[in-house]
Amino acid sequence: MRFLADLSRVTITTKKSNHAKKFGKLIFDDGTVLDGEGFGYSTTAFGEIVFNTGMVGYTEALTDPSYSGQILTLTYPLVGNYGVPDSSIKDNDGIPKFFESDKIQVRGLVVHELSLTASHWNLAMTLDEWLYNEKIPGISGIDTRELTKKIRTGGVMMAALVVSDSEINVEEIKKQFVSAPRYDSEQFMNDVSTKQEKIYGDENQSVVVIDTGAKNAIIRNIREIGYKVIRLPWDTSYEKIMSYHPKGVVLSSGPGDPQKCPDTIDTAKKLIENNIPTLGICLGAQIIGIAGNTDTYKLKYGHRGQNKPCINLENNQVYVTSQNHGYGITPESLENSEFNLWFTNADDKTVEGIKHKKQKCIAVQFHPEAAPGPYDCKFVFEELQHLMEEGTSAKE
Numbered sequence: 001m002r003f004l005a006d007l008s009r010v011t012i013t014t015k016k017s018n019h020a021k022k023f024g025k026l027i028f029d030d031g032t033v034l035d036g037e038g039f040g041y042s043t044t045a046f047g048e049i050v051f052n053t054g055m056v057g058y059t060e061a062l063t064d065p066s067y068s069g070q071i072l073t074l075t076y077p078l079v080g081n082y083g084v085p086d087s088s089i090k091d092n093d094g095i096p097k098f099f100e101s102d103k104i105q106v107r108g109l110v111v112h113e114l115s116l117t118a119s120h121w122n123l124a125m126t127l128d129e130w131l132y133n134e135k136i137p138g139i140s141g142i143d144t145r146e147l148t149k150k151i152r153t154g155g156v157m158m159a160a161l162v163v164s165d166s167e168i169n170v171e172e173i174k175k176q177f178v179s180a181p182r183y184d185s186e187q188f189m190n191d192v193s194t195k196q197e198k199i200y201g202d203e204n205q206s207v208v209v210i211d212t213g214a215k216n217a218i219i220r221n222i223r224e225i226g227y228k229v230i231r232l233p234w235d236t237s238y239e240k241i242m243s244y245h246p247k248g249v250v251l252s253s254g255p256g257d258p259q260k261c262p263d264t265i266d267t268a269k270k271l272i273e274n275n276i277p278t279l280g281i282c283l284g285a286q287i288i289g290i291a292g293n294t295d296t297y298k299l300k301y302g303h304r305g306q307n308k309p310c311i312n313l314e315n316n317q318v319y320v321t322s323q324n325h326g327y328g329i330t331p332e333s334l335e336n337s338e339f340n341l342w343f344t345n346a347d348d349k350t351v352e353g354i355k356h357k358k359q360k361c362i363a364v365q366f367h368p369e370a371a372p373g374p375y376d377c378k379f380v381f382e383e384l385q386h387l388m389e390e391g392t393s394a395k396e
């Protein structure tokens with residue numbers, strides 16, 4: 001019963017944002033302009049506008065590197081009431097307990113109603129203060145459900161989120177769209193991947209995480225099943241990975257188009273060829289898919305939320321999963337590939353998991369590490385463990 005706490009012993013802290021009124025506008029690529037009230041930092045951010053339907057978990061979502069390059073809309077109407085936790089609280093491996101990376105990764109945040117007063121036992125600051133400190137613009141007073149309908153109808157698109165202390169000149173911002181980089185053409189890896197190896201734990205047996213923008217929860221979950229984690233840059237070669245003698249390899253989640261990670265795709269091909277136990281998560285799943293001869297495509301508006309139903313075709317059970325992706329593995333391309341379909345999405349039949357026909361390689365499009373979201377699919381890490389522990393250990 002991990003969620004039950006003895007509330008009589010908990011002190012609740014309450015904080016109110018010292019918020020000066022700011023102008024805020026959301027300007028879309030198609031010319032639509034929405035008016036709101038600015039919060040966070042006064043600046044202009046261009047990015048792909050997407051929506052997430054989760055009811056809680058903005059701390060984890062905002063620090064998920066997979067949101068790099070995107071302006072995030074939360075459909076849940078009241079945001080910020082539990083504030084932002086203390087980032088200095090770390091686990092035994094030195095990883096911040098409540099954050100998925102070291103900074104806010106979204107380019108901007110769109111909410112309906114912002115709570116300027118926040119209460120929580122672990123409160124360090126308000127959401128408004130956090131965005132301000134990290135120089136990220138936010139806008140409130142937007143009908144986020146109407147906005148979501150627009151994205152569902154027209155698909156994701158580029159937008160500008162403008163927060164300013166003075167009146168905003170819309171025509172001026174519209175002119176800047178031409179020179180703003182398009183999300184689909186951006187290369188995010190140099191920004192989100194670790195620059196050098198990072199080691200967590202001191203167990204004899206290790207798992208390598210290829211960091212294409214990994215969430216901390218991926219590291220935490222591998223640590224929980226009892227392995228040392230060696231986190232390596234996204235473009236680490238197969239030979240270099242094997243020099244650590246890992247029991248297995250995890251290709252992490254991350255931002256952008258999987259086709260923009262050719263080095264990781266090459267490495268994935270060799271991991272499969274050499275039958276190294278491998279798990280791909282989200283971007284990692286797409287990369288593994290490409291390495292084993294599937295195609296990927298861009299979804300109209302993606303899957304971002306915490307209640308996405310997926311069917312495990314091995315036992316016909318439905319799992320509620322956490323998701324955050326805009327690309328997917330093309331279902332038809334599985335036919336001539338090296339994989340069998342493992343999970344399918346109960347809503348729209350998109351590919352949610354694949355298993356290699358012969359080798360020790362599995363991949364899921366959803367997030368078994370949750371954070372935020374349900375823990376239904378934690379068993380995926382145990383599946384990796386099973387692959388790592390059956391038969392002989394990984395080749396060198």
Ligand SMILES: NC(=O)CC[C@H](N)C(=O)O
Nearest residue numbers: 253254256282283326327
């Ligand atoms: N969370 C992820 O790994 C996202 C994967 C990929 N960038 C996508 O949007 O589909």
